[in-house]
Each structure stands twice: as C-alpha cells, then as structure tokens.
Amino acid sequence: MTSAVSFKQVSRHFGSVRAVDAVDLEIAPGEFFAMLGPSGSGKTTCLRLIAGFEQPTAGSISIFGERAEGVPPYRRNVNTVFQDYALFPHLNVLENVAYGLMVKGVGKAERLKAAEEALSLVRLPGYGARRPGQLSGGQRQRVALARALVNQPKVLLLDEPLGALDLKLRENMQEELKSLQKVLGITFVFVTHDQGEALSMADRVAVFNDGRIMQVGTPEDIYQRPNTRFVADFVGSSNVLPPDFVQRYSGQHRWGSLRPESIRVSNATSGDGVAARLVGTNYLGATTRLALDAEGLRLHAVVPAGTALPAEGEAVMLTFNRESLHLMDEPA
Amino acid sequence: MIIAAVQSHPTPAILPGSGGMRGALSDLFWRRPKFLLTLMLAPPLLWLGIVYIGSLFALLLQSFFSIDEFSGLINREFTLKTYGDLLQAANLDIILRTVTMAALVTLASAIIAFPIAYYAARYARGRWKALFYLGVMLPLWSSYLVKIYAWKLILAKEGILTWLLAKLNLLWLLDTWLSLPIVGGNSLSVSFTGTFIVFVYVWLPFMILPVQAALERVPGNLVEASSDLGASPGQTFRNVLFPLALPGIVAGSIFTFSLTLGDYIIPQIIGTSRLFIGQAVYSQQGTAGNIPLAAAFTVVPIVIMGFYLWGAKRMGAFDAL
Numbered sequence: 001m002t003s004a005v006s007f008k009q010v011s012r013h014f015g016s017v018r019a020v021d022a023v024d025l026e027i028a029p030g031e032f033f034a035m036l037g038p039s040g041s042g043k044t045t046c047l048r049l050i051a052g053f054e055q056p057t058a059g060s061i062s063i064f065g066e067r068a069e070g071v072p073p074y075r076r077n078v079n080t081v082f083q084d085y086a087l088f089p090h091l092n093v094l095e096n097v098a099y100g101l102m103v104k105g106v107g108k109a110e111r112l113k114a115a116e117e118a119l120s121l122v123r124l125p126g127y128g129a130r131r132p133g134q135l136s137g138g139q140r141q142r143v144a145l146a147r148a149l150v151n152q153p154k155v156l157l158l159d160e161p162l163g164a165l166d167l168k169l170r171e172n173m174q175e176e177l178k179s180l181q182k183v184l185g186i187t188f189v190f191v192t193h194d195q196g197e198a199l200s201m202a203d204r205v206a207v208f209n210d211g212r213i214m215q216v217g218t219p220e221d222i223y224q225r226p227n228t229r230f231v232a233d234f235v236g237s238s239n240v241l242p243p244d245f246v247q248r249y250s251g252q253h254r255w256g257s258l259r260p261e262s263i264r265v266s267n268a269t270s271g272d273g274v275a276a277r278l279v280g281t282n283y284l285g286a287t288t289r290l291a292l293d294a295e296g297l298r299l300h301a302v303v304p305a306g307t308a309l310p311a312e313g314e315a316v317m318l319t320f321n322r323e324s325l326h327l328m329d330e331p332a
Numbered sequence: 333m334i335i336a337a338v339q340s341h342p343t344p345a346i347l348p349g350s351g352g353m354r355g356a357l358s359d360l361f362w363r364r365p366k367f368l369l370t371l372m373l374a375p376p377l378l379w380l381g382i383v384y385i386g387s388l389f390a391l392l393l394q395s396f397f398s399i400d401e402f403s404g405l406i407n408r409e410f411t412l413k414t415y416g417d418l419l420q421a422a423n424l425d426i427i428l429r430t431v432t433m434a435a436l437v438t439l440a441s442a443i444i445a446f447p448i449a450y451y452a453a454r455y456a457r458g459r460w461k462a463l464f465y466l467g468v469m470l471p472l473w474s475s476y477l478v479k480i481y482a483w484k485l486i487l488a489k490e491g492i493l494t495w496l497l498a499k500l501n502l503l504w505l506l507d508t509w510l511s512l513p514i515v516g517g518n519s520l521s522v523s524f525t526g527t528f529i530v531f532v533y534v535w536l537p538f539m540i541l542p543v544q545a546a547l548e549r550v551p552g553n554l555v556e557a558s559s560d561l562g563a564s565p566g567q568t569f570r571n572v573l574f575p576l577a578l579p580g581i582v583a584g585s586i587f588t589f590s591l592t593l594g595d596y597i598i599p600q601i602i603g604t605s606r607l608f609i610g611q612a613v614y615s616q617q618g619t620a621g622n623i624p625l626a627a628a629f630t631v632v633p634i635v636i637m638g639f640y641l642w643g644a645k646r647m648g649a650f651d652a653l
Contacts, residue, residue: 090576103567
C-alpha cells in the first residue's frame with residue numbers, strides 16, 4: 001500500500017541550522033498521525049514541507065506515491081489548519097470557507113452550498129455572514145477547519161490548532177477532531193508540543209528533537225516503552241534512571257525509565273525498596289505529585305488524591321514492580 | 333540580600349507624593365486623563381478649526397460672489413453665476429485635462445509603487461529596510477523646484493534622455509511617440525508626456541509609503557493560506573493581497589490625485605501652454621483679479637475628491653481597516 005506521506009532522508013537546512021535532518025517517515029492513509037516535540041524540534045518544518053511552503057534541501061517527499069519536491073502549495077491536494085487560523089479578515093465566514101472552491105472555479109451557488117455544509121460539519125451552521133473578527137477563538141478554529149475540509153484534501157495538516165484555546169475547549173475539540181477524522185477517513189497530520197494531546201488523539205506519534213525523529217510508535221509504545229532518555233523525559237515526564245541505579249534492580253547496565261505513577265510511597269523506614277526523602281508535594285486535583293530525593297537522585301511519584309501522605313522532609317520508602325521499570329535502547 | 337533589606341528598612345505601602353508643582357500636576361493628569369487630552373488637543377484643533385478650515389470656508393464663500401466685468405470689482409451678493417462661468421468650454425477643458433492627468437498619474441504611481449512597497453514590507457529587513465526608506469524619502473529632502481528643473485534638462489531635446497535613446501538607436505521610438513496628437517510635442521519637456529513623467533516622479537513617495545504600511549499589516553500566513561487553498565500567485569494577489577492593500581492604495585491615491593489636481597508649478601515648467609486647474613486659479617486670482625472664479629476652481633478638486641472617497645468607500649476600500 002502506498003503511504004499517504006513518505007519522507008526519505010529529507011533534510012531542510014537554513015544556513016547552518018538543521019531544522020529537519022535526514023528524516024525518514026511513512027504516514028499511512030487514513031491515519032491520525034501526531035508530530036510531537038519541543039519548539040524548534042523540526043516538527044512544524046516537517047509539516048510545512050508536506051504543505052509545500054518549504055522545499056527540502058535533500059531527500060525526497062511523496063504524497064500518495066507522487067513526488068512532491070518542486071510542486072507549489074497550490075498544486076498539492078493538501079490543506080492546512082494554521083496555528084493562528086489565518087482567516088481572511090476582509091471576507092465573511094462563508095466566503096472564507098468557500099475560498100478554496102472559488103479559486104478552483106466552482107460556481108457560486110454550488111460552492112456556497114458546500115461551504116454551508118462544511119460549517120454544519122464543524123457545528124457552526126448559520127455563522128456564514130459574520131466576519132472572522134466577530135468570532136471567538138474556538139469558533140475561528142472551527143472555521144479554519146471547515147475551510148480546509150471543504151476542499152476534501154488527501155491529507156489534512158494541523159499546526160498546533162488547539163494551542164490558543166482554553167483547557168475545556170481544547171478537550172472538547174480533541175474529541176471532536178478525533179471523531180471527525182474517523183467519519184471522514186482523511187489522513188490527519190497533527191503537530192503539537194503537548195504530549196497529552198498527542199497521546200489522546202493520535203493513532204501513531206513521532207517524537208521530534210533537534211530536527212530528527214527520536215521514536216515513532218503508538219501512544220502506548222511511546223509512553224510505556226520510550227527508547228531514549230529524551231522521549232522518556234518529554235512524554236509524560238518519566239523518571240529517567242541512570243545505568244548504575246538500574247543495574248541494582250534489573251541486573252543490566254542500561255538507562256531505564258520509570259513512570260511516576262508506578263512508584264509507591266510508604267512510611268516504612270526499613271525493608272525492601274529505595275530509601276528516599278520527600279522534598280515537595282504538588283496537589284493536582286485527581287492526583288498528587290511528589291518530589292523525592294533518593295540519595296541525590298531526583299524522582300517524581302504520582303499518587304491518587306486522598307492517599308495519606310508523609311510530611312515534607314520525612315524519610316520514605318519507594319517500591320515499584322520490576323516489570324514497570326523499562327530499559328531503554330540508548331547506550332549507557 | 334533583598335530579604336535582609338526588606339526586613340531592616342520597612343518601606344511604607346503608599347509612597348509619599350514627590351511634592352512641588354510637577355508632582356501635583358502628574359497626580360492631576362493621572363486622576364483626570366481627559367484633562368491632559370484636552371490640553372494637548374486644544375491648540376492643534378483651534379489651529380485647524382479657525383485658521384485652516386475657517387480660511388477654506390472663507391474661500392468657498394468667495395465662489396458664490398461674482399465679479400463686475402465692467403469695473404472689475406467684486407459684487408458681494410449670493411449668486412451661482414461664477415459656477416456658470418466654470419461650465420464654459422474653455423474652463424471645462426481645463427478641468428477635464430487636470431482630472432485625466434491626475435487619474436493617469438495616480439494609476440501609474442500605484443502600478444510602480446506596489447512592487448516596491450511589497451518588497452519593502454515582505455522581504456526587506458534591517459539594513460535593506462533602512463535603504464528603502466532612505467531611497468524613497470531622499471528625493472523629498474531636496475527642493476521641489478530643483479528637481480523639476482533637473483527633469484526639464486533630462487527631458488529636453490538636447491537632454492540626456494534623447495542622447496541615451498540615440499545611442500541605443502531607439503530615437504525613432506521617441507519620435508513616433510512625440511508625433512502622436514495630445515501626448516506628443518516638439519520634445520518631451522514641452523509635452524503632456526513630460527508633465528506626466530514628472531508628476532509621477534514627484535508624487536511617487538506619497539503612494540509607496542501608505543501602500544507599504546498597508547502591506548506591512550497583512551500577516552504573511554494569509555498569503556500562505558491562500559496558496560494552500562489552491563490559489564495561484566495571481567489569484568492570491570487579486571483575492572487577498574490587493575483587497576487588503578486597497579486602503580493603503582486609496583490613501584496613497586488621495587495624495588497623488590489631489591496633489592496633481594492642485595499643482596500649478598510642474599505644468600508651468602514642463603508641458604504645453606494649455607492650463608491645468610492650479611494654473612487657472614493662479615492666473616484668475618493674480619493677473620485677472622477674478623477671485624470668485626479662482627475660488628470656484630478650487631472647489632472643483634474638493635468636490636471631485638469627495639466623490640472619489642465616497643466611491644472608494646462604496647467599493648469597500650475601507651472594509652479591511
């Protein structure tokens with residue numbers, strides 16, 4: 001089966017800056033694919049390479065089997081939802097949504113009908129006559145989505161589309177985007193720096209750092225079985241354990257990762273486990289996050305709210321199941 | 333350190349006033365922001381209202397008086413006779429000639445200014461931007477008359493342009509152009525073409541700067557979004573860039589159009605002997621002493637600009653503001 005998007009050794013260098021460096025990537029048709037990474041990691045540049053706003057300095061890109069280098073954005077059947085939506089301020093909502101059809105020469109009645117349908121799809125029916133300036137951030141975001149979807153793109157690119165929304169709205173939109181993608185069956189490529197968003201929405205996630213892909217896998221793979229310290233630390237702030245520490249518990253001299261929620265904290269002062277001292281507590285609502293100091297090693301544990309907690313500064317004993325300690329591929 | 337300082341020198345929560353006139357005045361301005369605004373706006377508004385608009389109004393009033401053709405004295409009674417004079421064929425000719433010239437100059441300025449403004453807004457950064465501003469503004473620093481006389485020399489029959497075209501074996505092109513009716517003449521410096529060239533040169537900065545300011549406000553990702561949605565560069569220009577730059581183009585065209593309508597020096601030095609509105613005003617109020625007709629002539633550009641702005645607004649030129 002041909003990939004929806006295929007990168008072969010793709011690089012995009014800006015002078016001496018390697019924004020994207022020899023990236024290989026295969027995105028399957030109909031997949032919800034997330035590109036996750038800190039700012040400046042190259043994920044947005046990858047998105048722009050697919051859209052055609054950037055051209056690779058090396059390597060080859062194909063979209064549904066067709067070579068895309070040197071093809072301008074307006075000849076790619078790929079649409080983008082921009083980070084700040086990029087709605088045309090001089091057009092009303094309906095004209096914004098119908099824009100793509102207008103420039104393709106679709107008749108007025110037909111394109112306005114299609115635009116109205118697209119607005120219903122994003123649950124904004126009847127908003128066509130308003131100006132983008134009269135809409136809230138969440139509504140603008142839906143208009144941007146409708147404007148892209150009305151063209152029935154082969155691939156939909158979303159550049160941190162939820163970044164500017166408040167928490168509640170963001171959670172709603174996450175669910176909506178996911179169900180929309182299921183219904184439409186369009187390949188979604190979603191760029192985000194929010195690991196929670198990537199894990200909850202995507203079928204597969206690529207973790208970026210310094211212009212390279214560190215790991216590609218299902219959300220579970222990425223979360224439970226990170227292959228490098230960077231992935232373990234960036235995706236869900238895992239405890240990264242140095243090889244000497246790991247050797248004591250697993251017998252192997254390798255870097256390890258341990259999820260904060262796999263650590264149990266007890267008041268015991270003796271017995272099996274890692275002796276540590278509680279240095280801080282953060283109340284997070286459903287859970288409480290504990291900062292621990294185990295002979296100079298800084299660890300975090302997450303315990304359910306309501307658990308009886310030792311006071312700050314007290315000595316505690318940490319225990320965890322051997323199987324929740326994940327050994328990473330990265331050489332020690 | 334900070335903690336120690338806070339503990340050893342307890343500071344009051346409310347600081348005492350700085351005292352004196354200035355302190356009291358600062359506090360007053362802070363409490364009454366409108367007072368400061370009034371204080372700052374009153375002098376310029378008085379100047380505009382009385383000296384500027386007032387004298388303009390006085391001038392307009394003159395246009396409703398008439399001149400006694402026998403004695404040459406002004407008859408201070410309300411009449412529309414002067415406006416009737418304005419409709420004489422010779423005077424209509426002057427108006428038509430001026431408006432056509434102003435429209436062509438505006439169109440040419442907009443066409444030349446757009447690429448320059450686009451480059452400056454989109455691509456020029458740092459040093460290049462400074463060079464752009466310098467390049468656009470520099471001609472404004474030198475005397476208007478010097479520039480016009482320089483152009484007279486450039487466009488003259490013995491001038492550098494003729495010399496250059498002769499070297500390029502393109503003199504036939506110039507001769508063909510000059511043999512055309514209306515736009516032609518003995519040389520460029522005594523033709524309407526010459527007047528047109530100098531008008532465009534002199535007013536171009538007034539078009540470039542507002543267009544550049546308008547384009548500067550167009551976010552770059554709108555161009556990307558248009559391209560992403562399938563618009564070719566030409567379609568992006570027509571559907572996104574041009575509508576968003578239109579307020580700037582209209583602002584610039586107000587300058588180029590009204591400045592051309594009112595100018596009387598350029599057509600006097602470069603061009604034919606046929607009059608433009610500015611020259612007509614100059615000769616009517618000077619040599620002929622016909623102040624009412626001169627005033628009526630000055631009303632013409634005001635009315636034209638009024639219609640122009642009304643039309644621009646109806647076209648939606650200011651929607652993107």
